Amino acid sequence: MSEELSRPEPFTVQTDPAVLEDLRARLRATRWPDTPEDAGWSLGTDIAYLRELVAYWADGFDWPAQEAALAQLPRFRVTLGGLGIHFVHARAVAPAGPVLPLVLSHGWPDSFWRYSKVIPLLTDPGAHGADPADAFDVVVPDMPGYGYSDRPTGRPLDSIAVAGLWAELMDVLGYARFGAAGGDMGSHVSRYLALDHPDRVVAVHRTDGGLPVFSGDPADLTPEERAWFEEVAAWGTSEGAYGAMHRTKPQTAAVGLTDSPAGLAAWIVEKLHAWSDCGKDIEQSFTKDEILTNVTLYWLTETIGSAMRMYRANAAIAPEQLARRVEVPSGFSIFRGDVVRPPRAWLERTANVVHMSEPARGGHFAPFEEPELYAEELRAFFRPYRAAAT
Template identity: 90%
Template sequence: MPDASPQLEPFTQQTEPAALEELRARLRATRWPDAPEDAGWELGTDVAYLRELVAHWADTFDWPAQEAALARLPRFRVRLGGLGIHFVHARAVAATGPVLPLVLSHGWPDSFWRYSKVVPLLTDPGAHGADPADAFDVVVPDMPGYGYSDRPTGPSLDSIGVAGLWAELMDVLGYARFGAAGGDIGSHVSRYLALDHADRVVAVHRMDGGLPVFAGDPAELTPEERAWFKDVAGWGASEGAYAAVHRTKPQTSAVGLTDSPAGLAAWIVEKLRAWSDCDGDIERSFTKDEILTNVMLYWLTGTIGSSMRMYRANAAIPPEQLARRVEMPSGFSLFRGDIVRPPRAWLERTANVVSVNEPARGGHFAPFEEPELYAEELRAFFRPYRAAVTSSGGEAIRGA
């Protein structure tokens, strides 16, 4: 696609059998590390579990079936900012009122995969026991350097730059106004959509408040905020080594993770377990096939290094940008099993909060772990803002 063209192209992906054979050969040739007896997950990924997962990957996992399931989502590519951007664009079905366009932003270590279960619940609520009037047109892009979007050859985009791309994407699709939602890095992208494109965004929903940045007098903080700051610092000391690597020396780890599928799975699966609402049993939240589908999206596209580099880009965002308050109506769903959940006082300090809800189940990957709960969170939050939007445009891909 030429750089200047905003033309949308339907996207399908069919992996060559030779690529799968090469992957299986690598998996079967894995050189395994030793591990202390009964170490479990205490030192990182449980090697015993990983052996089990890799054996399933090599001998049982049916990637063509998973690829075909993902292909049922309406997927496209478009060139924006010199990069090919892959995205899902699923239109509302049988809506009985104004249709709200909604752009959903993912985080790490995931991609459009995060929202693959929730898309049909949002586009066709009537078919899933909800009110058809709550239907959305759903747009789920892969961020640059993730999934099937292009990897930047120069510096990675930060969350501010990605928000600008998403505003441009929604313009290309014909949506003058829309809602924004996300979690993890996608929460930051949604925040900057609300900050920098307030004329376009009607409201913003987030699953977290991000890590705390505060340059004022600590005495101004509430006791709950001070306790949270302490908890976040403790979490960073015990769980944040991955982020320090991503911010500082991502290319060192990228060599091994791009070369070894077992190593890549170890890097990702440990986070899926630690950040989900699974009480230590990862398969309470994800089946082996679901875990491996997420890992495959990194393996086949070679995007683990480029995804990690976004942390470095975000670490360079100026403090004055991080400190800006979101005046757009903001809603938060703080799922029980998520990490570093902020107190309401902090959310109100940083955003114009109109709702905070704490669902009883779900974690960092709630749209995948608990899609029905997450869909209801979005329906309830965005319901008052539907009248502000007229859904139009996007005819170039209707029915594609």
């Protein structure tokens, strides 16, 4: 263990009322853009919906209540690699068998918030109608530059480096072997945990296969894979502008998004709408309070710029790293409402797939959208590997 590692300390935070009043003043002073009639979500964020959300944020949203609810989770900070890392560490409640430690990695645009609903279902399955033998010790860190973790002041960390930090974190917490799971950028982090620490990761679960990288002969691809490549290319053309900005000029966007809470909400809410299984009605997947809890976390921690910079770091990962195949037992739950859903042939090309399912509900934020369904996916996949972690 590195001498640099510190002992985890309990973490609590209470926002200064003056900071919240400044936020409300900025919201009330929003200068709104014009918008074509009946544009809706077709050009990006629906301005009519955003106006409604911002009005509620300014004069109805109760951040202290949401902050208090998040404080019910057992939260800590620890120094890893010179950075303060915030994480949830929730231990199994009344387990009826071997307890599997599980590190859950979030994506963008979120933080530990992504797993806040599912943590109790995983630590105390018996209290939620499931088998107590499926209990987990759950660890949910905020990646560097996200949430309450420190923002790197030098070069941003890529998913490989973050995976290394998570291996150290699990070491600090006393877990020699553990499971890993994640989605979006957290899928990449979980993948590299399995690739670089196969002696410690007993199995890895992901909700996506990432965007495809293939340098071989296209003739070797199955028809399903070729069709998916075309689908991904079309999606990138119509939906990928945010990613191009993050990978190339994140600081340009960060100026406006750090200064304007309405602008920050527009950047995040459009993705919550587009990537969730909401049937074009965002509040079918998230309440206003849930949306604004996520956005307010970004506002208060001033992490939208640092979070976007991780895309820049990941864009520089060497092709040979991207091409590595995961040999650790891998499971995939490809939720119906997610974006760029890969075929099994591609997943098997890139990983040792021992389980794949396609849940009928849920999107890119499945742990938050469908926590019960996501929890059952994890219980079912990891069940055969519990003994391996003891």
